[in-house]
Amino acid sequence: MAYTENTRGMYSEILTGLQDAGLFKQERYIHSSQAADIEVEFPAGAPLKKVINICANNYLGMSSHPEVVKAAHEGLDSHGYGMSSVRFICGTQDIHRTLEQMVTQFLGTEDTILFPSCMDANAGVFEAVLTKDDVMISDRLVHASIIDGIRLCSAMHDTFKHSDMEHLEEKLQLHNDKRLKCVITDGVFSMDGDTAKLDKMVELCEKYDALLFVDDSHSSGFIGKTGRGTHEQYGVMGKIDIITTTFGKGLGGASGGCVSGRRELVEMCRQKARPYLFSNTIAPPVVAGVIKVLEILSASTDRRDKLEKNTEFWRKGLTEAGLIIKAGDTPIVPVMLFNAKLAQDVSRDLYDQGIYAIGFFFPVVPQGQARIRTQISAGHEIHHLEKALEAFRKVGKKYDILGKSKQEIIERYGM
Amino acid sequence: MDEMQEIIKNYVIKEYVEDDTELTYDSPLISGGIVDSFSMVSLKRFLENKYNIAIPDDKATPEAFDSVNKICALVREYVK
């Protein structure tokens, strides 16, 4: 047996180390479908508890939308369960191409290619379109999946300070001798809920002749007047060369992702992107579900409008309660607690009050910036949010952080 | 050569330090988490432009870039 006791001991030690450092991740089992009201078993074996979920990426409340569920059922009946093949062998159905065309239309791009996930889209796209003669210039806070994609690509890589446009311009100048320059950013940053300055970035990319890449996973379906994404909000639709996004958040919440943008770049992905070439694409019932999501969102902006109202209500409520939140207007609303243990304690106490929200701390966010990340949904009703605010007030009072400044919280609890 | 230390140190501070971390000529830059290995490339390009040299990729290792003094030593190997 090659898995010796020594080897087992080595891994056990690493895992124990994670536990001791408070970095051990534990799953909570949800027994209901994903929604504002869920039933959770936590810790494992505990009786089910009804809680309000305020930490899902279910921004538009589509995860269990009856019309989407019905469409998925119908897709299952008409197109089967799976394809047993990658796309280019015998794994492409008419509905895959239909979905690609619908996404193209929805995002206002030239063409789209589906990937098993947005993680895969980000992992595959750079290597498919760039070479060692090029440079990738990324915001320092881009998502982990983009970092992995960058690592897999032979192009030179450099970074600019988060959302710092002067620094970006310096980098564009520094690398002006490269064949291609590709500027890389998230549309909405998932930890802080702030948006990239896409108007300014488009301007810089035009000035220095650079490609612009945006991951709009936390925007597609609800940011911008008709929910097309950050490029709509900043008035630069048609000017983003590569958009990646997921169907695992606002756009249904099941799974799948895509690269959407310039026709030739999308075609390069179809010819060369490894997660597209070597992994099955999105399963037929999920494709049918996403098609329905896009139909619903294209027909009416009701859901994103409701999300906007809920978000305003929530941001105002937390601020009035005296909590410190990150400024912005997206449904990602981090409640800042700065200290990692405090974030975990507050999360646990909120759970006791029937509110499911998770604490984030180093290394997921920088040291001393621990927080509870709350995420609002069109699936929330005002009564959900009122109950959650009540819980935040109660727990905030217990820890005496209401109306306190960052300085005061840090003095009391440490960084 | 003191001037070179100061120029490189100032560049590192401007480019990578976002709080008031103190930096000495021997502070570990990459192993100390101040410069992520991704961002080394701009440091390398800065040195090449500034001193009109070409540092081969296989010499531009995280170890060779791990402090201002080590970087100075590396640069001096290539300055004519």
Ligand SMILES: Cc1ncc(COP(=O)(O)O)c(C=O)c1O
């Ligand atoms: C910005 C960003 N990009 C990509 C992904 C990955 O999406 P998927 O679940 O489709 O792989 C995520 C999800 O965490 C994300 O937040």
